[in-house]
Each structure stands twice: as C-alpha cells, then as structure tokens.
Amino acid sequence: MIESIEEPIEVLGLFRSGGVQPLRFRWKSRVIRIRKVTGDWSVNDGRDRIHYFSVLGDNSDYYELSYHTRKLTWQLSRVWLAG
C-alpha cells in the first residue's frame, strides 16, 4: 500500500545537462541507494516549481521524492515498502 510521508530528507544528487538525478537519500537515519529513477514530473505551486521523481531502491521499494526549487529542499513524498 502506498503511504503519504511528506518528511524532509537529505539527498545526494548528480546535476547534469540542466537536470538533477537523485542518487541516494537519507531517511530516518537509513541511507537508501537509488537503483533506478523511473519517472519525473513537475508541479507549479504559485510561482514555485516542484520537481517530483519516482525512484526504486535496491529491493524494489518505491519512493516519490520532491525537490522545491525555491527552498532548495528535498522531501520524501510517498513510499511503498516491501512486506
């Protein structure tokens, strides 16, 4: 079941060719390696732009991360964990 989280996280990302690719993130003292970025989309909130990334962890856990371009902060938006 997918769960809404909306918690701040720390992200290691690769900025390249005008975009960013999240590589790892730390959530609740766990470091999660991103095996694959499976999708990305953007949403406007007033003048602010928020980029979303759907990513898979090593054991196919699914996460949605969001990056707020004005605040320069990352959040863990939703998760679906195995088991």
Add this chain to the structure above:
Amino acid sequence: MDTPRRCILHIDMDAFFAAVEALMNERYRGKPLVVGGDLSRRGVVSTASYEARRYGIRSGMSLAEAYYRCPHAVFVEGNPHKYVHVSGQVLRILKEKTPRVEPYSIDEAFLELEPGTSLEEGVEVGAEIKEDVRDQLGLTCSIGVAPNRYIAKMASGVKKPDGLTMLDHESYRRMFWPKSPESLFGVGKKTAEALRTIGIETVRELAVFPVNRLRAAFGVNGEGLKQIANGIDHSAVTPYYEEVPQKSLGHEVTLESDVSDREQLLRLLVSICEEVGRDMRKEGYSGRVVVVKLRFSDFKTITRQRALGGLTDDSETIYRIAKDLFLLNWPETPIRLLGVSMSDLSHGEDDAEPDLFEIVSRRRNAVEAVDRLKDRFGEDVLRKAAEMRYDPT
C-alpha cells in the same frame, strides 16, 4: 469518398494512467491495478489495468464495486501531474512524424500525414510510433490508420491493447455494418434504443435508412448518425498549435458525500465561481452565459443557464447569477456534484463592455491584485470570507 487522399492515424494509449503507475512502480506490474480515488472516500475508477479488467472492472465504476469484484487489486489514487507529463512525452514522439498532431485527450491523439500518403505507408508510420513509444517510454498504444478521423478512431479500438489496425471504407463497412449501432463511437444505449424503435438494428440498416426519416426522429443529429454509419467524416485534424476557439470555461466539484445543506452548497458555489472567474481572467476570456450544473444523488443531472446583458469575467457577477439559478432550480434534495461554467465566450479586451462606472474599475483593480497574489503564492493565500461562512445575501 474522401478526396484528395488522406491518411489519418488515431493513437490511443493502453490503460494509460494504470500503465504510467506500473511503469514508475515495478511492484504494480502484472497485478490488477485500479487508478481512482481513495478507497475510504466515495469515488470512481478512472482507469483499470488489463489485469483488473479481467474481473469486470471498468472506468466509471464505483471504487466500492471495483473492490467487491477484486479485493486483492491494488488501488492507487490518481496523480494527474504524472500523466500530463508523460502525455507530453508521447506528443513529442508523435510530432517527430508530422507537425499535424491534434491531442484529443490526455491519452489520445490524431495525426494527419502528408496529403497523398497511402494507408499502407500510414501503417509503417504507426509501427514506428509504437516502437518509439515502447522503447523511449516503456508504454504501449493501439493505433488506427484510416482515410478519415472517425474511421481511424474506430480502427484503433479494433485490437487493444498494443494493436495496429488499418481500415479503409470497404473494410470499415465489412467490419461494422453487421453490428449493433451501439458499436459506433458516439452512439450510446439511449440512441441505440431510439434507433431500434424506428426499426434500425444494425449499422448497415442505419447506413441505408432514409435521411429525412432520421432527421424527423433525431433532428440535425440524424444526418450525422447516417454519416458515421457510412464512415463519412470530413473533419480536419487540428494541430495543437492552432487556436481552437474555447466554447466554455468552468469548474465542477464532485462532493465526497451527498450534501443537502444550503449554506454548505452556497459556500461551495462561491468557491467555484471564484475559480471560474480567475481562469477566465487568466486566459483573457469574458462570457455572456452563466451555466449551473446540478447532479443529484440518483445521478439525475440538470443544467440551467441565464444570459447576461453583456460580457463579464467578474467572479462576483458570475456568483450572483449562479446563486439565483441554483436557488430557483434546487429542489432541496441531496447534491453529489455542483458545477458552474461560462459560455458564449469572447477573447481579448476589445470585446469587453466599456467600464462606465469607477466603482467597477476599482473592484477590477482589486480582483487583478488578488489574481497576482495567487499566481505568486498559491491558491490558498487569500480566500473570500463567504467561502468559509454562510452567505447572508
């Protein structure tokens, strides 16, 4: 027959919302997947994966019924931003083949190839599109290739998912003439029933039926019915970059539970009228006709409208008329959907009525200032008090 020779493709993404969700979360793949709302609230199925469709789950079905049919399905709340983004990626692929691309919906589009292109060449283009969509996006689509839009749309539905079907006029007749008129796109249960009452049971019978008798039974639509039965359609494929005149602008809200509280409904009406006015100002439209839509708990739906003396894009003016229409036509029974729209639109300031009163001008300045705040800080930065409490007027 269509002259000069045209080649139209209709692209229909397969179970699009569900496919996008399964693309992004591999745990959804191969499972019955239902994209809709939250199961804990009233809602309907937006899209079901093909695995879920084996249980009889269909778009428009209540989530409760979908759950009853398949309790082990995965239920996912839809995220339109994801689907719009991927839809844009599909359109980019289509535009590589031809500039004449018309987005028909979030998951459908028409393409028109160069005049004189044969249908067989169209099939080759269709095959390339399918390959590109699969390779670049990991999604499948079904494509119809035909000499006009209508047959192309019918063709794309012949084999789904992951189909590619070519139909010319002769093969269209061969395939659809033996069938019930309900098999035609645009002919629903009620129209099919009405056709049966005048002795039409098949598409062939509709195709050869005297047009004057169809007009007598269905008005102007009668001729249209005969045309689609014959696979005749001269409509153009309008590329996305060509402006299509907007016919109406509106908002509607499906309520989480049926509501019969007057105050609550009027607060919602204020909010909807605010949004409609804001959208009109943002897009540069003003309108002459206010339309209110009510859907009751038995799904009966009514629309009532009133024309204004002039043009407006002002939310308060829209609300004043909408409230009047609502109170005149609401039988005080529970409502499940409330909507307001403006029609008979005009675009651009030149069409607006001259402002003769300074008070209107001052209010206009205030309204535009609020619009700028909302553009910058989001919709919730400022709300009318009437959206949050009972409107005593």
